[in-house]
Amino acid sequence: xxxxxxxxxxxxxxxxxxxxxxxxxxxxxxxxxxxxxxxxxxxxxxxxxxxxxxxxxxxxxxxxxxxxxxxxxxxxxxxxxxxxxxxxxxxxxxxxxxxxxxxxxxxxxxxxxxxxxxxxxxxxxxxxxxxxxxxxxxxxxxxxxxxxxxxxxxxxxxxxxxxxxxxxxxxxxxxxxxxxxxxxxxxxxxxxxxxxxxxxxxxxxxxxxxxxxxxxxxxxxxxxxxxxxxxxxxxxxxxxxxxxxxxxxxxxxxxxxxxxxxxxxxxxxxxxxxxxxxxxxxxxxxxxxxxxxxxxxxxxxxxxxxxxxxxxxxxxxxxxxxxx
Numbered sequence: 001x002x003x004x005x006x007x008x009x010x011x012x013x014x015x016x017x018x019x020x021x022x023x024x025x026x027x028x029x030x031x032x033x034x035x036x037x038x039x040x041x042x043x044x045x046x047x048x049x050x051x052x053x054x055x056x057x058x059x060x061x062x063x064x065x066x067x068x069x070x071x072x073x074x075x076x077x078x079x080x081x082x083x084x085x086x087x088x089x090x091x092x093x094x095x096x097x098x099x100x101x102x103x104x105x106x107x108x109x110x111x112x113x114x115x116x117x118x119x120x121x122x123x124x125x126x127x128x129x130x131x132x133x134x135x136x137x138x139x140x141x142x143x144x145x146x147x148x149x150x151x152x153x154x155x156x157x158x159x160x161x162x163x164x165x166x167x168x169x170x171x172x173x174x175x176x177x178x179x180x181x182x183x184x185x186x187x188x189x190x191x192x193x194x195x196x197x198x199x200x201x202x203x204x205x206x207x208x209x210x211x212x213x214x215x216x217x218x219x220x221x222x223x224x225x226x227x228x229x230x231x232x233x234x235x236x237x238x239x240x241x242x243x244x245x246x247x248x249x250x251x252x253x254x255x256x257x258x259x260x261x262x263x264x265x266x267x268x269x270x271x272x273x274x275x276x277x278x279x280x281x282x283x284x285x286x287x288x289x290x291x292x293x294x295x296x297x298x299x300x301x302x303x304x305x306x307x308x309x310x311x312x313x314x315x316x317x318x319x320x321x322x323x324x
Contacts, residue, residue: 178211
């Protein structure tokens with residue numbers, strides 16, 4: 001039985017959720033080789049000349065500098081769904097790999113760890129084949145859309161060999177002190193489980209933010225506002241949503257943080273997001289997968305705020321800049 005061969009906690013899904021971390025970010029920052037959800041197979045791999053042109057762009061160079069000094073990392077849970085058919089059976093499952101983050105390191109319950117140092121890895125080392133890297137400006141931030149394919153073969157269980165080839169799309173943006181992105185993937189699964197040929201599909205979504213955290217609270221009197229943008233996905237739909245974010249502190253002398261996320265046509269938020277305590281520049285509330293939001297102020301003058309959110313219905317990342 002293919003279900004017995006894979007088990008309810010399907011190791012292949014877990015491995016992909018950990019192994020795909022920051023694929024698109026490494027593509028944009030460090031280059032690699034060239035394969036989003038619900039899309040056709042990717043076009044031809046970008047040439048070395050095309051990759052060099054992207055990496056030499058001043059916006060990408062600045063992104064690399066941001067990542068080089070990053071000391072804070074926030075990561076939503078990774079949501080995934082797979083389906084397999086073989087031997088007259090059909091197996092389907094939704095997967096959630098929740099991460100908890102401390103400083104520059106995030107870890108899942110199974111011990112899978114992702115560090116801020118992974119942000120500067122090589123896409124080639126991950127087996128990524130980049131097919132698109134488009135640079136733009138959105139809401140006062142530099143932005144990138146990257147697309148590529150990642151081929152993974154897993155044989156960690158006896159009698160099980162599964163190959164995943166998801167096409168990965170990432171929608172990222174950065175300012176002077178931080179970076180955030182939504183990452184989506186979808187693609188075929190093929191292989192063999194205990195002698196039975198299997199085939200199916202795999203899709204996933206995650207969001208993350210990283211950068212140089214201030215490590216201190218904004219000070220002064222009066223109020224302060226940070227405005228910016230959001231990249232998000234419905235938790236079970238693996239699709240891109242765009243929105244805006246407003247971060248406020250009503251009284252800098254007694255700082256409590258409010259975050260309002262606006263995505264047209266969608267209700268994103270929780271009561272606790274309106275009044276969060278602030279400790280050493282970080283604010284957080286809720287439980288991952290329920291009503292979670294966490295963020296940091298970044299930059300020596302708290303010029304930016306970056307964070308992620310993860311609820312039953314949505315996951316996403318945001319960045320905001322301080323109003324004069």
